[in-house]
Amino acid sequence: MTRTGISVKRFTAWRRRPWAGYAVVLAALAAIGVIYAGFSPRADRAEAANATQAAADLKNGQQLFNKNCASCHGLNAEGTKDAKGHAIAPSLLGVGAAAVDFQVSTGRMPAMNPGAQIPRKRPITDFDTTIKTDYEDPAKRRAAEEQKARAEKNLADLRNYITSLSAQPGPGVPAGSEVDPSKGNVALGGKLFRTNCAQCHNFTGQGGALTGGKYAPELAKSDVTPTQIYEAMLTGPQAMPVFNDTTLTPQDKQAIIAYLVQTREEPNPGGSGLGRIGPVTEGLAGWLVGIGLLVLAAMWITAKKPKKLKKS
Amino acid sequence: MSEATAPKAVEGPLNFLDDRLGSTGFLNRNLKKVFPDHWSFMLGEIALYSFIILLLTGTFLTLWFKPSMMEVVYDGSYTKLNGVKMSEAYASTLHITFDVRGGLLMRQIHHWAAILFMASILAHMLRVFFTGAYRKPRELNWLIGITMFVLGMLEGLFGYSLPDDLLSGTGLRITQGVLESIPVVGTYGYMFLFGGEFPGQDIVPRLFTLHILLIPGLILGLVTAHMMIMWHQKHTAMPVKNQTEEQVYGYPFYPVFMAKTGAYFLFTFGVLALLGTFAQINPIWLFGPYDPGAISAGSQPDWYMGVLEGALRIMPNWEITAWGHTLSLNVLIPALVPLGIIFTGAALWPFIEAWVTGDKRPHHVNDRPRNAPVRTGVGMAAVTFYGLLWVAGANDVVADKFHVSLYATTWFFRVTFFVGPVIAYIITKRVCLGLQRKDAETVAHGVESGTILMSPDGKFSERHEPMRDEQRAVLLSKENARPEAPAVDANGIPAPSTKGPVGHLRSRLQRAWTFDDIPVEEHEHGHDEVEGGRKPEQIEH
Known part of the structure; x- marks a missing residue:
């Protein structure tokens, strides 16, 4: 009891000091600051900070889309149909970032010409993330690395732009x-x-x-x-x-x-894999190499006439 | 064959044997037997030597292979399959491949030897057919050969079904489907083979016994018979100088042919060892264990089953359902008809040919293919028929690798299946007749010398020279078509062989066989019978 009495007294004494008011205000401000920092959504702040950058990225994505995709998929990615109502290109609304990433990074899109199936090919320069960067010359290497980084950013911007066109995000790129x-x-x-x-x-x-x-x-x-x-x-x-x-x-x-x-x-333990497609190439090899070599051997053996043979 | 003295090293053992078995006379006679020499006569030997290698490598494989469908969990050197459930047959094949020293090499040589065994039988068979070597007295050996080819197909099918990998299981599933498609007895037949529903537990041990005991035993017996009959009847010979129907011209078995054939065994072994070392075959570890729910693109059988696969692939999907039973024509027809045509046709051909031509004489000298245009044409039609079905069996690989539509290949083979053999027959026959014409011209006027002469009035001409005896013997080996027996004799009585519808058919077929034959003969004054559209004045003798 005595101890408490003393501390209460001391606290009351401090309260009456001239700097007490300032101290309370400062402490309250600090507490508010700490609580605000703890509770406020950081992303909001980041987004707010990078809002201009994000808008620029989306803009870049839109430009890439308009340049490379819109001619078939339509300016709003709604897809296009021919006069008979057959789809020329599907709608991209809600296809998801995974689909965009797959089609563009494998070079299938933008497609060259419609056929039974769009083939895999080298991606166009804007999206070619597979370019060689291991040059000896530092200047060349830096240029290549920059181009690769640009391609990766382009691809990301395009994905984000197409995803942004629809309320449903669709499947995303796997981690x-x-x-x-x-x-x-x-x-x-x-x-x-x-x-x-x-x-x-x-x-x-x-x-x-x-x-x-x-x-x-x-x-x-x-x-x-x-x-x-x-x-x-x-x-x-x-x-x-x-x-x-x-x-x-x-x-x-x-x-x-x-x-x-x-x-x-995995290497082929048995020699050449012959394309690893099963018995078709095996049969071909058996006939062409096996029978071929043995026919040559037969011709060689029968062409050899004994020099001297006892008359019998 | 007169006396020849063998070297001492041979004479010694021969005397030893003779003292005990009294066999010197037999050996003396047979060691000096003369064999004609031609490269194409070695094709059958590839099969013989592949078979020996198959027996040896196969014995090695049986030491580790476990013909059991008991389910085990793999735990071995091929870590990619660790923890996967599989049959003991598959696991033991993995064991042979990855854990037995030399096991993979033996497996690969065994499989390559099977491929070459069948390929060389077919090549040998084609040689025999196109040279007419199956004619009397050799029809029996021809039939034995066909039997061995069929047995070889079964042996191969059973062999590649043993490891119980995904591909072999797919093959067995087709085998089961084919058996099941046989009307009335199909279901019973496949249940009998598999010991119940597919795949069951019995099929691998059963196929194992058939593969290592019964069929190789049958083939071994037939090989022996084939060789003994060949030895007894003497090998046919190509039409060369000094060769006659009565006497063989060639080299004695000992020492010449023995050395050649011994060397050829080593060549065969060498080629198989090279293939087994450098070319991977049947990588069952990549196929994975059999699972009835799994299948792979490009599931093909080994090449000798490709014809059946092709027939199955191009067959339209026809089924007849009546009274609660289904007749699966879509499986039954491709399984039976194409190979039925090939094998029945091949087996009957020697007898049909003898009946049509009326030629019942024994033949020991082969025909040149051009000198029997109908036979050669039919042979090429059969080759085309077989070859198209064979490629059709790989139509998805063709479509994938050559970037054509799969349906387009199916329709291509459906059409050419009927049209191709006819076109092949016509083209081949024309080529044969053209070659006959060329032979007739060469015989009549000699060979071109390349020497151009200018006559005093400025005319150019080429001097022709008589051909060498060797060439002349080959060209004159052609037997010109014998005139048909007159349909009626002097008294107006029809010949017995031309009576009735069968007789008429025979007469017509015989006419078809011979009517456009080009005689290849030497003429004393051959200027007016020049063939090939060349005017007589262009040719100087």
């Missing part, structure tokens, strides 16, 4: 950890691949023919990136069905990516 082949279950991936993918893409992802001039593209080339494989499963481009996250969970998708990447990197 790097989701597509990392080293984290997938290869055995599971092989099983899933044989059940869901091999019927069109072949055992080892060499691709195969489909009906009506379409085809399942080759997956065994190293320029088919894990992200693209993931996005293809997610969005089902062209003739491919959609494997959404209820059909194949993200872990399943990662397992398939792990299987594909490991299979294409």
